[in-house]
Every structure is written in structure tokens, then in C-alpha cells.
Amino acid sequence: MKSFVTQVCASVAACALALPAMAQSCLGDLNADREVTGADLGILLGQWGQAGSGDLDGNGSVGGADLGLMLGAWGYCPVTVPSWATLVEAQPNAAIVTDPALRIAITATGLAWRVRDTGTQIEMMLIPPGTFVMGCSMGSNQYACESRELPIHQVTLTNAFYLGRYEVTQAEWTARMGANPSYWFIFADSPSRPVERVSWITVQDFLSNTGTRLPTEAEWEFACRAGTTTPFYNGSRVDSTLATLAWCGLNSGLQTHAVGGKAANGFGLHDMLGNVWEWVNDWYGSYTPEPQTNPVGPGGATGFRVKKGGGYANAANVARSSTHSGTWPDSSADHTGFRVARNP
Numbered sequence: 401m402k403s404f405v406t407q408v409c410a411s412v413a414a415c416a417l418a419l420p421a422m423a424q425s426c427l428g429d430l431n432a433d434r435e436v437t438g439a440d441l442g443i444l445l446g447q448w449g450q451a452g453s454g455d456l457d458g459n460g461s462v463g464g465a466d467l468g469l470m471l472g473a474w475g476y477c478p479v480t481v482p483s484w485a486t487l488v489e490a491q492p493n494a495a496i497v498t499d500p501a502l503r504i505a506i507t508a509t510g511l512a513w514r515v516r517d518t519g520t521q522i523e524m525m526l527i528p529p530g531t532f533v534m535g536c537s538m539g540s541n542q543y544a545c546e547s548r549e550l551p552i553h554q555v556t557l558t559n560a561f562y563l564g565r566y567e568v569t570q571a572e573w574t575a576r577m578g579a580n581p582s583y584w585f586i587f588a589d590s591p592s593r594p595v596e597r598v599s600w601i602t603v604q605d606f607l608s609n610t611g612t613r614l615p616t617e618a619e620w621e622f623a624c625r626a627g628t629t630t631p632f633y634n635g636s637r638v639d640s641t642l643a644t645l646a647w648c649g650l651n652s653g654l655q656t657h658a659v660g661g662k663a664a665n666g667f668g669l670h671d672m673l674g675n676v677w678e679w680v681n682d683w684y685g686s687y688t689p690e691p692q693t694n695p696v697g698p699g700g701a702t703g704f705r706v707k708k709g710g711g712y713a714n715a716a717n718v719a720r721s722s723t724h725s726g727t728w729p730d731s732s733a734d735h736t737g738f739r740v741a742r743n744p
Contacts, residue, residue, distance in 0.1 A: 423470035426477030540582035583734035626666030646674025684726025
């Protein structure tokens, strides 16, 4: 299996070349890694007195004026914050996004890493473009891959997007929709628990009210995996480790819990597994083996909509990254909710 950086692009420079011009613009970033450091300085000094990429002032040769411009731009390049968002943190925090390859991929987009949707106050994390293997490429130590998770197939996502750090909570739903449909509403921490008993159709009202959308199934799984190929996003196939990531049949007491109580994945997303199932946008259908780019599921209505990730009552054969299940879009249950996505 290729490393995540290789999956995203052949090199950091290649990533930068694939981005919009606005995202690429960063004076002094000669190696296109979205920051101006000693590596860029070395390139500039190697071109001293000559024409080259280090000619930042455009006078035909690299000299002291170019050095001054580079030193003035030293550090991370400016990031683009979406018009609908408020900046929380510009660059990926190494304590949260611990994989350097993921940080490179995020930084290369030129977009802010962590933002808050201004209208809803929902916190969102940037998911960069990339290529991954979708479906179950390996089972856990107790459960083999299921037929509905197969065949595995390569998927390429060409656009960055933002995804909610947490499942939409009861408080966030009620603030917009005026009534709380949830079954698990009687507890002191219920406002921080995920909203549930919302059908795919009902969720559309929330989305149109807030300008958000559901992720596609491919976007969801790519974001959930965060560069991993194992059943669980901690890089393990040992079923007992699921308890550190998810409220599931091992530890939930058969009820939901406040979002964010379990370990995040490599993108800083919580509860992608367990707690509640999450609606995604696609119609449900069987996988096909050919490579796909930006897939959106079957082209026509198939009856069911897809939900992902498993819920509080599920074991490790369901609460895993590759879970692929479908439900009637007008159905609701106390174990099914959602998280929102937005385009930059």
C-alpha cells in the first residue's frame, strides 16, 4: 500500500501545482510546501546573481532585494478562510494531526485547517484531496470482511472539503429547527449528545437551513480512515481497541454519549465510529471494482440511502471504517444521526 503522501500526489510540489492559483500564491515559498523556511532560503542562495524562481522582485536576477522579501514572508504561508467560516486554527496542530504526511496534505491546500461555521457554530476540519482504497481490504481479528463491503476499489477525491469535527448535537439541531426529535434527551448532557431519530429526508431541512450538506460516502470513508487501511482508524485490526475510539456495544451501556468523548482520528474527527450511525448523501448500491473519481453513488434512486460508521449497540464487525449499510430515507431511529460537510 502506498504512503498517504504518495496517494495524495507524487510530491508536495505536485500537490501545489494542482491547486488554484490563489491557494498557491505565497511569496518566497520556492519548494511549494506552503511555508517559507531554510529550505527555500537554500534554493534562493543557490541562484544568487542568476535568473530563477528566487527572483521574487522580478528584476531578472536573484539578489539582496529578493532575500529581504523572503525574510519578510518567513514562516507559514497565509491561508484562505471560507467566507462562511470563522478561523479557529490556521495550520494543522501536530498534537492532533500526528502524521506528518497528513499535515503536508492539509497544508498544501492553502486552506485553513480548523474553522467554525459562523451561522451554526459547528466546528469543522479540513479534509484534503487524495486517493484511497474504499471498502474492506482487511477484516479484524474476529470478523472477516462482509460481502456488502466488497469489492474494494480505488477512489480519488480531487477537491478538499470541510467536515464537522463532531456529529451534529441535539443543541445544534434544536437551535435551528426549534424542536428536538431525539430519544436520548432526558439526561443532563443531552444537549451535547448527537441528535438522532432524524430521517435522511428530515436532515435535508437542516441542511437547507444552514447551507451545509451531507458528505458523499466516499468523502466520509476517506475522512474516517485518515490514511489508514485497517478496520479501525487507530491503525489496528484488534477488536478490543475499538473501545478507545467509539461508543459501541463494548462500552456504551446501549445509549448515546456526549460527542467528543473518545479518541479522535488522524484528521481530528471524533465519533466517526459508534455513538450513532451517520447518514451520507448517496443512494445505496453494490460496489463495483473499477477505479472511480469523486463518486456520488448509484445514479438513480435505489430505495435506500447509505449510512456509515455503526452506532452505540454495534460490535466491531459493524463499527469500522468500511461499513456500508442502507436504510429507507424516510426512516428514523434512536441510533442514527449525521455530521455536516461544506465546500470551501
